[in-house]
Amino acid sequence: MKYITAISKEVNNMDNLVKQVLQRMDKWELKIRQFFGRLNISDRNRNNDGIIHPFRVIVNKEISDHVKSFRFIVLIAIIALTCLGSVYTAIHNIGSSIKPNDPEGSFLFLRLFTVSDNTMPPFFVFISFLGPLLGIGLGFDAINSEQTRGTLSRILSQPIHRDYLINAKFIAALTVISILFFALGFLVMGAGLIATGIPPTAEEFMRIVFFILLSIIYVSFWLNLSILFSVRFHQPATSALSCIAIWLFFTVFYTMIVDLITKPLTPSEFATAQQVFNYETIKINLLRILPSELFSEATTTLLMPSVRTLGPLTMEQVYGAIPSPLPLGQSVLLVWPQVTGLIAATILCFVLSYVSFMRREIRSR
Numbered sequence: 001m002k003y004i005t006a007i008s009k010e011v012n013n014m015d016n017l018v019k020q021v022l023q024r025m026d027k028w029e030l031k032i033r034q035f036f037g038r039l040n041i042s043d044r045n046r047n048n049d050g051i052i053h054p055f056r057v058i059v060n061k062e063i064s065d066h067v068k069s070f071r072f073i074v075l076i077a078i079i080a081l082t083c084l085g086s087v088y089t090a091i092h093n094i095g096s097s098i099k100p101n102d103p104e105g106s107f108l109f110l111r112l113f114t115v116s117d118n119t120m121p122p123f124f125v126f127i128s129f130l131g132p133l134l135g136i137g138l139g140f141d142a143i144n145s146e147q148t149r150g151t152l153s154r155i156l157s158q159p160i161h162r163d164y165l166i167n168a169k170f171i172a173a174l175t176v177i178s179i180l181f182f183a184l185g186f187l188v189m190g191a192g193l194i195a196t197g198i199p200p201t202a203e204e205f206m207r208i209v210f211f212i213l214l215s216i217i218y219v220s221f222w223l224n225l226s227i228l229f230s231v232r233f234h235q236p237a238t239s240a241l242s243c244i245a246i247w248l249f250f251t252v253f254y255t256m257i258v259d260l261i262t263k264p265l266t267p268s269e270f271a272t273a274q275q276v277f278n279y280e281t282i283k284i285n286l287l288r289i290l291p292s293e294l295f296s297e298a299t300t301t302l303l304m305p306s307v308r309t310l311g312p313l314t315m316e317q318v319y320g321a322i323p324s325p326l327p328l329g330q331s332v333l334l335v336w337p338q339v340t341g342l343i344a345a346t347i348l349c350f351v352l353s354y355v356s357f358m359r360r361e362i363r364s365r
Contacts, residue, residue, distance in 0.1 A: 139222075
């Protein structure tokens with residue numbers, strides 16, 4: 001009987017222990033469900049009635065359409081391959097680019113984005129050239145394709161505000177562009193870290209982050225421009241050709257026009273220093289109408305800390321200057337007019353497309 005009593009007590013103790021463990025597991029399961037419930041995007045997008053906000057539905061749908069489209073995959077492949085090719089070239093030539101008494105010798109990691117052996121342009125040049133194609137490719141048929149298929153009138157017949165649609169088109173494309181450029185930038189930094197074994201400093205990391213943000217703003221300008229043409233023209237082919245024509249004009253022909261305009265103003269060999277200075281100032285100001293010129297000046301200053309000015313210099317300014325790299329804050333202040341110009345052009349294109357869409361008659365054609 002004693003043994004039976006002892007065994008029954010042990011069984012009861014084990015039973016109580018199991019019950020305590022199960023109770024604690026239930027509490028932890030409830031906490032885990034609450035934690036992941038807070039992270040659940042679909043639940044977070046719902047209002048008090050459990051209905052998902054229509055703006056978020058449209059944004060998620062547009063992001064899914066962009067990622068799954070064959071056009072986006074082709075653009076991503078072209079940009080990724082060309083940029084990785086330029087990084088491969090920079091890694092193999094980064095050692096030969098370092099010279100004695102170089103003021104940028106301490107910024108080794110930034111050379112991944114700027115070094116080239118003249119067989120392939122550096123990384124930021126590829127972004128300047130191919131970035132507009134990405135923005136145009138994501139926005140040239142944002143509105144007119146919906147109207148051509150007859151889905152635009154169906155969407156707006158629902159209890160959805162009209163501005164939700166165009167805002168969601170822009171936010172979705174901007175989200176895709178931001179994720180792409182941050183992924184590409186960190187991929188380049190990872191490749192450089194593996195190849196060189198030297199981690200970037202805090203200032204180098206911040207300069208690269210500012211470069212990525214500037215690239216997103218630059219591509220957003222072309223995205224908003226293509227959305228504007230998508231609103232103004234009824235056929236996607238017309239809006240695409242118009243955007244590409246403007247891109248080619250700014251890339252190829254505008255510099256030729258500037259050369260023709262400034263050629264009669266070219267100072268002679270007997271011109272004074274002030275006349276040469278005025279001529280260079282006029283030419284630079286005319287070129288700064290180009291978005292690519294603003295982007296190039298800003299990225300050059302951010303990725304090359306030794307750049308201390310973006311215009312012509314007089315002998316008084318050169319005399320006594322210390323050849324040392326600028327700190328990050330001074331470089332940002334130096335390129336702030338260029339950044340402001342790109343942001344203003346982007347906002348202007350978005351406002352024009354927004355107003356045009358809000359006044360547009362929505363009927364399938």
